[in-house]
Structure formats: structure tokens, C-alpha cells
Amino acid sequence: MVFRTLTSLMKLAAVLAVTAGLTACGGSGSSDYSYAYLQFYNASPNGSTVYMQDEDGDDLGSAQFGDTTSLISLDSGSTDLEFVRLDSDDEEVSLHEMTVKLKTGYKTLIVLSGDFDDPDWTEFQFKRESLDDHFRLFVTSVREDQSQYDFYMSENGDPFEAAYYLGTMTYGELNELEYWDPDDDSDDFDEDEYTIYITEPGETDVLLESTTLDFDYDTEYVLAVRDLSGALDDSDSMSVDAILNSTSVTNITDVDADAQYRIYNSTDYDVTVTFGGEDGVDDTVLTLSADELSDFSNISYGDYRITVESDDSDITSLNNKLVTLNQGESKAIMIDLAGSKFSANSFVESDLPQSYDKTVSFVNLSDDFDDIDFYLVRNDETIDTADYYKLNMEFEESGTLVLPEDYYEVIAVYEDDNDEQILLDRTELYGFTEDENYIVTLEPSADSTTGYEVNILY
Structure with missing residues (x-):
């Protein structure tokens, strides 16, 4: 030709x-x-x-x-x-x-x-x-x-x-x-x-x-x-x-390209996570400690059922939740608690370069709130003047911002019935400077004076 x-x-x-x-x-x-x-x-x-x-x-x-x-x-x-x-x-x-x-x-x-x-x-x-x-x-x-x-x-x-x-x-x-x-x-x-x-x-x-x-x-x-x-x-x-x-x-993408995933256990319990669903293929089993983020794992694309279990009899297991992993796709799977039952949500991670701009995903992992606001505040800003923020995050909802490499204080707030802003947690100035995909979560925490904590993962 x-x-x-x-x-x-x-x-x-x-x-x-x-x-x-x-x-x-x-x-x-x-x-x-x-x-x-x-x-x-x-x-x-x-x-x-x-x-x-x-x-x-x-x-x-x-x-x-x-x-x-x-x-x-x-x-x-x-x-x-x-x-x-x-x-x-x-x-x-x-x-x-x-x-x-x-x-x-x-x-x-x-x-x-x-x-x-x-x-x-x-x-x-x-x-x-x-x-x-x-x-x-x-x-x-x-x-x-x-x-x-x-x-x-x-x-x-x-x-x-x-x-x-x-x-x-x-x-x-x-x-x-x-x-x-x-x-x-x-x-x-x-x-x-x-x-x-x-x-x-x-x-x-x-x-x-x-x-x-x-x-x-x-x-x-x-x-x-x-x-x-x-x-x-x-x-x-x-x-x-x-x-x-x-x-x-x-x-x-290639029709046979693998997918990849990583899992974050936001709970205070050690968990066992099981991936199943492929005929003739053994299930994939991971054990995660409390607050542990796994490394990325490659896996064949497809539709999987995910089970989350713990030795604690007070917590109800999560059984057969569907997680779809498409060709050439990377997902983060977030394990949390909805009341006394394990729950999980997932989102696609960015395929953008992280050399200069940083892709940050935000997730509300507290079922106490359906309208969390995240602000990324530089040292010469307040939440009123901050250029970067993610608003009205429902429980298990995820969202993404692309930020210039810099140091930011992450502040999580919600508005009560009187439209008053309530501070849930704030970090020190944190450098979003690594070539990584960042995840920012709000979670319940017994160690925080407010009962909630902002965590930054990568």
C-alpha cells in the first residue's frame, strides 16, 4: 500500500x-x-x-x-x-x-x-x-x-x-x-x-x-x-x-491492556479484601492494616466482585460489591464505614503528568456529612481568597483538582443549618511537590479534637 x-x-x-x-x-x-x-x-x-x-x-x-x-x-x-x-x-x-x-x-x-x-x-x-x-x-x-x-x-x-x-x-x-x-x-x-x-x-x-x-x-x-x-x-x-x-x-487503549488499582483502608480495623469474578482464575486477596494504602496492583481488565471482611464481629462485612476495571485504567478503591458496615467506593485516577501540575483527588469518607468543603490555602491566602477548593462533597463522593506545585494548608469545613462554617480539620502547610497522584480524605478520627481528620495520601 x-x-x-x-x-x-x-x-x-x-x-x-x-x-x-x-x-x-x-x-x-x-x-x-x-x-x-x-x-x-x-x-x-x-x-x-x-x-x-x-x-x-x-x-x-x-x-x-x-x-x-x-x-x-x-x-x-x-x-x-x-x-x-x-x-x-x-x-x-x-x-x-x-x-x-x-x-x-x-x-x-x-x-x-x-x-x-x-x-x-x-x-x-x-x-x-x-x-x-x-x-x-x-x-x-x-x-x-x-x-x-x-x-x-x-x-x-x-x-x-x-x-x-x-x-x-x-x-x-x-x-x-x-x-x-x-x-x-x-x-x-x-x-x-x-x-x-x-x-x-x-x-x-x-x-x-x-x-x-x-x-x-x-x-x-x-x-x-x-x-x-x-x-x-x-x-x-x-x-x-x-x-x-x-x-x-x-x-x-489496547483491547487487551491490563488495568491497575490500589486500595486504601480508612477504618480503624484490619481488613481482608478479596477480588473475584474471573472464571478459572483464583481470587486476589489482600490484607490491609488500619489506615494503610496499598501499592498499585496490575490485573486483567474486567468486572470484579469485591468483599471486605474483618475479625471484629461488631462490623458487618461488605459482600460482592461490583468494581469495574477497564483497559488501561487505574482506580483507587476507598474502604470506609457506613454506620457499622464496611463500604467502598472507587474513582479513576489521573493519567496526567505530575511533574509540574499535581492532580489531587478529594474524597469524603465520613457518613456524618453530605456537604464537606475542602480548601487548599497557600501561606498568603484564607479560605475566602483561596484559588483552589472542592465544595459540597457528599459521603463517598470524589472530585479532582489540578494544582500548581506548591505548599498548601488543607482545610475541611461544613455549613450547619444556620449557614455557619464549622471547622472539621486542617493540616499544616503541606508540599504537593512529588511526582505522585495525591488523594485527600476527610475521615472520622478518635485522635482529633473535632472527631475528624484530613489525610493526604500518595
Whole structure:
């Protein structure tokens, strides 16, 4: 099969809609493109949120790792761009400046990739076209080690043996792939369901196999193979981003990728946790002491039943609670008490880098309150002036904030029936400075003067 290499990239990428979870953002159908189009994609696995600004300092959008800005319509001509991040004082740190020549009817995609301390900034540009019941397909590699891969595609979930070799995913290039069965009226891909496969160059061992993907928009699809980061950081693993004309990027994981989990026992009791559910596979059993957080454990993806037991006869066991672990997903499972019965909740942990920005998950593990407020207060702030907070957290509810690396005092309060704020607990100034996924909990505590305690886990 023949492919065309562009040192220019993407088109009106509407979306990848997948039979297993891709989201659609709408396609192009217009025959006229009267503007120039600009988008930024952040593929640096150890960086921070990056902001794109024009020559006047106006904000053109921001992107975290594995994400893009929205598609921006601009007039043609040369435009000076600056890319910045925010430091712990919310001051801008300049990362890169560049001039791009925007052209009417063309899309320009700026890609940040590689090590964030010495990254690559790549500009791709290509002319947009009107498509009818067909789509175009572009692929690239943005892995930090600059690896190259072979790209295969099969029809409607056919196995690798029936897949077509279409070209390479090459670092710093965008390869446009040619359809193996063009129509009389178009050489482009038919809208349909396909499966993609990725291998090492010239090899037949499949490194990544997708679920069945539904390419049902008449637009251009851009697939970028990238590293994993955050809780899923694994130098041997990869996933694929579908870059869209929105701030939402669809991530495609290997159909057989493992999941991982870690468990926190917030109770005062030693517990035994049992994972079961796979036919023909022995249950996984863990023993956790009071207030113990386990290490991450890898496990096959699937639906599991979880049982939590203790030797204390006054506490009722938790039996057969469903926990779903999807491919390439990392979950935290929090064990607590609802009255005198064990309970558990889970949430997906972030796959964002933790080098500069810190992802913090908050969980209310006290069944006494349904409206806990968490404030992260720096040394020159109060809860009234704090920039970061999570409000109205119900029992076993979780929520997430992304913070700049800094020192924060964590304060937990609730409002009583008279709208008075009641302090439940506060920490000393704590440095959120490690490359970790943090979890902040509010829990009952017999050792606290208020009866409750804020804990910071990682």
C-alpha cells in the first residue's frame, strides 16, 4: 500500500466515535473554508498545562498532556505565537515563541512532544477538503523515544491476519494513508467500522489492537501514538490519541491492556479484601492494616466482585460489591464505614503528568456529612481568597483538582443549618511537590479534637 508523507498535518478532525467509548464532535460538510484554522496539541508526557497566546498576549486556549485546544478560526497571514505555563505563583513562564504562516482553507496544528525540559515544537499544515460519506486518515508518532511503528487496519473487527498494512507512524511527520478499496467516486476511506493494529517496523507481533472503531464522519482523522503518564506511567506501554476539532481528545487503549488499582483502608480495623469474578482464575486477596494504602496492583481488565471482611464481629462485612476495571485504567478503591458496615467506593485516577501540575483527588469518607468543603490555602491566602477548593462533597463522593506545585494548608469545613462554617480539620502547610497522584480524605478520627481528620495520601 502507498502512503503520502506530509510535513503538514491534519484537517477538520471532527471526531473518532468508537463502539467502545469514543466521543463524536461533528464533522465537516461545508465546501468552503473561508478562514485559516489553528490548533495546539500537547504530547509531552512529563510536562504541564500549556497555554497558547497570540502576539497581543490574548489567550488562544490551553492543553494538558494528551489534549488539544479548540479549533480556532483566524485570518490568513503571519501570526506570532507564544506558549507559556504557570508557576506556583500563577506567573507565566515562557516556553517557546514561533511565527506561523496561516493560510485560508488550511489547518495548522502545533505539536509539543518529547521531554518537557527540551521539547520539540512541530508545525503541520494542510489544506482542508469537503468530503461526502468518506474520511481521510493521518497518523503520526509523538512518543518521547521517537519510535516509529507500522500501522495496519482491518474491516469491521477482522483479525490482524486480515488487516492491511497502510504505512508508518513516524515521529515529526504526518503520514496520510491510502484506502485499499477506493470507490469510483472517491479514493478516500469509506465511512465504516474498522480495527487498527500497531507493530514494530517490519514485525508482525501486535503491540496495540483497538476495539472496533466507528469512523462515521466525513472528515479527517488524525491518530497519534503516544506514551502513558500519571498513574499509568509505563515506558513499555502506549496508547493512541484521536485529535479532534475540540478540546476533547479521544484516547484509544489496547483491547487487551491490563488495568491497575490500589486500595486504601480508612477504618480503624484490619481488613481482608478479596477480588473475584474471573472464571478459572483464583481470587486476589489482600490484607490491609488500619489506615494503610496499598501499592498499585496490575490485573486483567474486567468486572470484579469485591468483599471486605474483618475479625471484629461488631462490623458487618461488605459482600460482592461490583468494581469495574477497564483497559488501561487505574482506580483507587476507598474502604470506609457506613454506620457499622464496611463500604467502598472507587474513582479513576489521573493519567496526567505530575511533574509540574499535581492532580489531587478529594474524597469524603465520613457518613456524618453530605456537604464537606475542602480548601487548599497557600501561606498568603484564607479560605475566602483561596484559588483552589472542592465544595459540597457528599459521603463517598470524589472530585479532582489540578494544582500548581506548591505548599498548601488543607482545610475541611461544613455549613450547619444556620449557614455557619464549622471547622472539621486542617493540616499544616503541606508540599504537593512529588511526582505522585495525591488523594485527600476527610475521615472520622478518635485522635482529633473535632472527631475528624484530613489525610493526604500518595
